[in-house]
Amino acid sequence: MLLTPYRETLALPKIPSLLVVATLARIPIAAAAVVLTLHVVTDLGRGYGAAGLVGAAATIGGSVGAPVMGRLIDRRGLRPVLVLTTVAEVIYWLVAQSLPYWALLPVAVLGGFLALPAFSVARQSIAALTPESHRLPAFALDSITTEMSFMAGPALGVLIATSAGPRVAMLALAGGIFLSGLGLWLLNPPTRAAHEKPVSSGERVPRRSWLSARFVAILAVTMAATLVLSGTDVAVVAVLRESGEVHWTGAVLSLWAFFSLLGGFAYGTIRRGLPALALFTPMALLTIPVGLGGDHWWLLAVLLIPAGALCAPTITASSDAISRMIPAAARGEAMGLHNSALTVGVALGGPLAGLAIDTKGAAWGFVAVGAVGVLVALLVLPAELRRRRSLAQPPAADVPLPAGAPLPADVPLPAGAPLPAGAPLPAAVPLPAGAPLAAEGPHAAEGKSAHAGEPSRP
Numbered sequence: 001m002l003l004t005p006y007r008e009t010l011a012l013p014k015i016p017s018l019l020v021v022a023t024l025a026r027i028p029i030a031a032a033a034v035v036l037t038l039h040v041v042t043d044l045g046r047g048y049g050a051a052g053l054v055g056a057a058a059t060i061g062g063s064v065g066a067p068v069m070g071r072l073i074d075r076r077g078l079r080p081v082l083v084l085t086t087v088a089e090v091i092y093w094l095v096a097q098s099l100p101y102w103a104l105l106p107v108a109v110l111g112g113f114l115a116l117p118a119f120s121v122a123r124q125s126i127a128a129l130t131p132e133s134h135r136l137p138a139f140a141l142d143s144i145t146t147e148m149s150f151m152a153g154p155a156l157g158v159l160i161a162t163s164a165g166p167r168v169a170m171l172a173l174a175g176g177i178f179l180s181g182l183g184l185w186l187l188n189p190p191t192r193a194a195h196e197k198p199v200s201s202g203e204r205v206p207r208r209s210w211l212s213a214r215f216v217a218i219l220a221v222t223m224a225a226t227l228v229l230s231g232t233d234v235a236v237v238a239v240l241r242e243s244g245e246v247h248w249t250g251a252v253l254s255l256w257a258f259f260s261l262l263g264g265f266a267y268g269t270i271r272r273g274l275p276a277l278a279l280f281t282p283m284a285l286l287t288i289p290v291g292l293g294g295d296h297w298w299l300l301a302v303l304l305i306p307a308g309a310l311c312a313p314t315i316t317a318s319s320d321a322i323s324r325m326i327p328a329a330a331r332g333e334a335m336g337l338h339n340s341a342l343t344v345g346v347a348l349g350g351p352l353a354g355l356a357i358d359t360k361g362a363a364w365g366f367v368a369v370g371a372v373g374v375l376v377a378l379l380v381l382p383a384e385l386r387r388r389r390s391l392a393q394p395p396a397a398d399v400p401l402p403a404g405a406p407l408p409a410d411v412p413l414p415a416g417a418p419l420p421a422g423a424p425l426p427a428a429v430p431l432p433a434g435a436p437l438a439a440e441g442p443h444a445a446e447g448k449s450a451h452a453g454e455p456s457r458p
Helices: 004-010 015-043 048-076 078-096 101-113 118-129 132-164 166-187 213-242 246-267 276-293 297-309 311-325 328-360 364-392 444-451
Strands: none
Touching (some): 015 118, 015 132, 015 166, 048 078, 048 101, 048 118, 048 328, 078 101, 078 166, 118 328, 132 166, 132 311, 213 246, 213 276, 213 311, 213 328, 213 364, 246 297, 276 364, 297 311, 311 328
């Protein structure tokens, strides 16, 4: 019974193929950062600080480009954007490996801006392909496969870069991106559900109608979550190096990722999800004391279990919430902003942890990123409480509507509520049991007599 939500989700059309193609497409993207770092340090003879600047340049470009590409998908469709980004990123990796350092910085910004949107496209397509009842396990599977991509991508990138050289690894990335873009183009997963207006309809949704305080709060939680994750990466390395157990780093980080996979899997089996804030707050709190286990690698791994198990559920909950609250015509841009929040958090977490480690000590890296996460949670809490209060208020349908007033769509009427005279009733609004109709129009009696003798249709 535990696997029932996943079996039902994987039985939906196109979901298995989407997850497979998206997982493979993300592997070269996940390898990009470590390959670029090794290229700057090894081939260009620069330090890790210079490599970090190139990575930051690509991150800035990607953070700005993700919502722009999402908006283009909303306006023009998926395939034109896949062609644009695939061609642009293949050219970027072919050219970048031969550029001097001063030229690589601005080109990295452009390469990040035109990066293949494999992450946001997968989430947008999941929202289009799954009913709301199966969206939570679908996004859980997406988080699990993303973890798998990030476990395989950097390891593969390091293997190629150390055996054949970073420049060869960059050329391999160009080939991998080409295959990724081609796979997504051939699959062409839908970005709108069957009951939603297609891209060709030209529907436009004003940004002010969905760029709400709650949406911004979810983005803040998403950014803080990846900030804690990337900062924890750095802190784990520092703590184990300080204790003389740096050779256990790979094992501890692998166990941490495994805890996240288990947590994401368990979260996808529940029927009703939790707010992202409810998952992220304990994750940030439980990250703060992890450094206490720095003297023994196995104790550090054990202390990482609670926070690690909440990683994938937090990202899943944020994706699920955005998919439910954003109209289809703006879903690409919204998922692009969500991807930008993920990217910005990753970019900020490492330097923040590093600053705390350099000034206070290795264990303080966990304290710094966990404390910032708790601070973000406290800042977001009022918006979540306002939402809870609004949901707890009595429905507005208890107030009588004036004659002829249209009823709001998707709002069920309470039992016994009278309908105003002449009010058009949307098809999506269910009539409660025993709801009396308001005064009938002048032709009501005629309608009754005209159909009184008709037999009921099967």
